[in-house]
Amino acid sequence: MTMESTEKSHTGSSSGNPNDPEVLENRFVELVAESWKRWNIWEHARRVDDVALGAVIASYVDSGWQLIDLESDGQSHMCRFQSGEHRLAVSIIALSEDPVRAKAQGRLVQVTVAYGQRVRDLGRVMSTIKQEMKSSMISNAAEPGVITFDGDMSTGYVYAQVNLLLNLDDYFDGLVQTSPISRDLYAAVHSLSRYLSGRIGA
Numbered sequence: 001m002t003m004e005s006t007e008k009s010h011t012g013s014s015s016g017n018p019n020d021p022e023v024l025e026n027r028f029v030e031l032v033a034e035s036w037k038r039w040n041i042w043e044h045a046r047r048v049d050d051v052a053l054g055a056v057i058a059s060y061v062d063s064g065w066q067l068i069d070l071e072s073d074g075q076s077h078m079c080r081f082q083s084g085e086h087r088l089a090v091s092i093i094a095l096s097e098d099p100v101r102a103k104a105q106g107r108l109v110q111v112t113v114a115y116g117q118r119v120r121d122l123g124r125v126m127s128t129i130k131q132e133m134k135s136s137m138i139s140n141a142a143e144p145g146v147i148t149f150d151g152d153m154s155t156g157y158v159y160a161q162v163n164l165l166l167n168l169d170d171y172f173d174g175l176v177q178t179s180p181i182s183r184d185l186y187a188a189v190h191s192l193s194r195y196l197s198g199r200i201g202a
Contacts, residue, residue, distance in 0.1 A: 040174065048107050048168045049094040051175050053077045056090055059182035087116035087157055088189060095165075106167035113185055114150075114161035115192040119200055123153075147195055160196040162188060 065081035
C-alpha cells in the first residue's frame with residue numbers, strides 16, 4: 001500500500017461513521033486528556049497554598065525551629081515556631097483559589113510574618129511602642145510592608161509583624177517548587193528581628 005492510499009484510508013476512517021468503535025474510543029481518550037488539563041489548572045490553583053505551607057514548615061524545621069502550633073481551615077493557614085527565646089509565626093491566606101482569577105492575577109496569597117522575643121518588662125516596651133505607632137500615624141496596618149507590633153502578656157513576648165502579598169507562581173511551577181519561598185520569608189524575619197531589637201532596646 002502506498003503512502004497516498006494509507007493517508008486516504010486514515011482520513012476515511014476518521015470522517016466515517018461517528019458510531020464507529022474506534023472513533024468513539026479515540027474521542028474518549030481525548031475527553032480524558034482534556035479533563036486532566038482542566039483538573040490540573042483547578043487543582044494547582046486550589047492546592048498551591050497548602051504546598052507552600054508545607055514547604056515553609058519543612059524549611060524552618062530543618063533550620064532548627066520547633067513547630068509548636070498549626071491551624072488551617074483550607075483557605076487560611078497559620079503555623080508557629082520556637083527556637084530558644086525567639087518565636088516565629090507565619091500566616092498564609094489564599095486569595096486566588098479560583099482558576100480564572102489565578103490565571104488573570106497569578107496565584108496570590110497574603111503572607112503575614114511575625115517575629116517575637118521574650119522581654120522582662122513587657123508593659124513598658126508595649127507602652128513605648130504604642131506611643132511610637134501613634135506618632136507615626138499608621139493609616140492602614142494591613143497594607144504590605146507596614147510593620148506593626150503586638151504583645152502577649154501571658155507569655156511575655158513582643159512581636160513585630162508585616163504583611164506581604166506574594167505570587168506563588170514565582171515559587172512554584174504547578175505544585176513543584178522552583179524557588180524557595182522560605183528564603184524570601186527569611187529576609188522578612190531578618191528585617192523584623194533587627195527592627196524589633198532596636199525598639200526593645202530603645
